[in-house]
Amino acid sequence: MSTPSTPSTPSAESTPAPATEQPEATEQPETTEATEQPEATESPVQAAPPSRYSLGTFPNMFRSMFVIGLFVLALVAVVPRITQVQRPAVDAAGKASQVAAQTAWPVQLPQGLGEGWVPTVATYAPGTEKVPTFTTVWTTPSGADIALKQAVGATQGWVARSVDDGEAAGTVTVSGRAFERFVASDAGQVAYVVRGEGARGLTLVASGTAPEDELKAFVAALARVTPAAGVTPTPSTTTG
Template sequence: MARATMDVMSSAPGDQAETPTTSASEREPTPAELAAQQGVPARGASHYAKGTSANMMRSMLVIVGIGLALFLVTARPNSVTPESVDVASAAQYRGGQAGQPFAYAEGLPDGWVATSVRYARSKGDVMVWNAGYTTPDAQYVSVQQAVDPGQDWVDTQTNQGRVIGRIETDDGTRWVQRDREGKVQRSLVHVPDDRTELTTLVTGTGSWEQLEEFAEHLTPAKVTKAGSSPSVSTSPAS
């Protein structure tokens, strides 16, 4: 049989004949041989493959640990402090474009953070200034302003909240309190007698005390010519 193999493997004329040169010492060792060389006994069937209750419990603990790690990783971004935006500069810039003294909250206590600004078209083709803030206890409050937006716009932005009272801030501004029954949304609404002036809405999930505190700190931006202020980064308000 060995001679027959040699005849089959003879090369074509002009080429050197190829002969099998692989020996037992040159072949790849088997896993068992590698284990023996390293002083490790050859492995039989896996102990974990035997399906004992102890091994099943170990596997469950591993799975639970992985799930907990994934939860901690995915939940972490929610604890990140919101990035503050320069609302004052944005109000001045957008106010210059619109020719309106858009308001922003100035001098709020520690813990309040301005998180978003927007000047965009809203319901009824109304251009709306919107600046959002988070409260010290992670609630949300925003100021929204538009020139004569109409009652439908006010009803929509207050989520059809019912009128529950009226307050007056220190600067003499009178506000209507509207509360959305069944949902956490409270609103203060100021509609000026002069329809060419800005209707102002303070709304969000903050408490009535927080909304009133916010309204007390509202300051109109100084109106300048469009383009005279540096551009500012803006993010969509919710």
């Protein structure tokens, strides 16, 4: 007899494992507010009373200005002051002799002026309106200046510029010589002028801010210079 077959045991269905529940997050207790620190008690410091000097009262300012004024006066008394610039003397006589020989002009220069008269400029160059001009400048005993300009063939513009556009103020006679007198009031300048006769005549202008008695002494001392030896006259400047 055949043995009845034993029914096969059905395979057990795999049952999914139940999901493990996550424990709820434990709420963190709220942070407690920081404990307030008791305020430090500072010991009171007594402020120093303000200085009376810092209050800026009128007597204090007056005293300060007085002290500063004394200090400034002391400096002024100690520091040397220069009233004018001293210019070195030049050889005006030597330059005049050379110009006289070069141009054949009857160049004039003051002679025997004495102490206190110092020539500081001596030049020969084109002047106003390109007129060749021999110029010397002298420091007077009073500390002022007198300029002497000489030119042959001087124009009216040259004369006007040489007298600093001064106004005619008559004539003056010095040592028997007549000069035209010009006054430039704005510049405080007086000028004496002798005009040359004709195109070959030598015109002289002596002008400056010196006292007029010094100007008269200056023109009274004018005398013709001796031309330098060995200098050949320039053809363009020779007055035949």
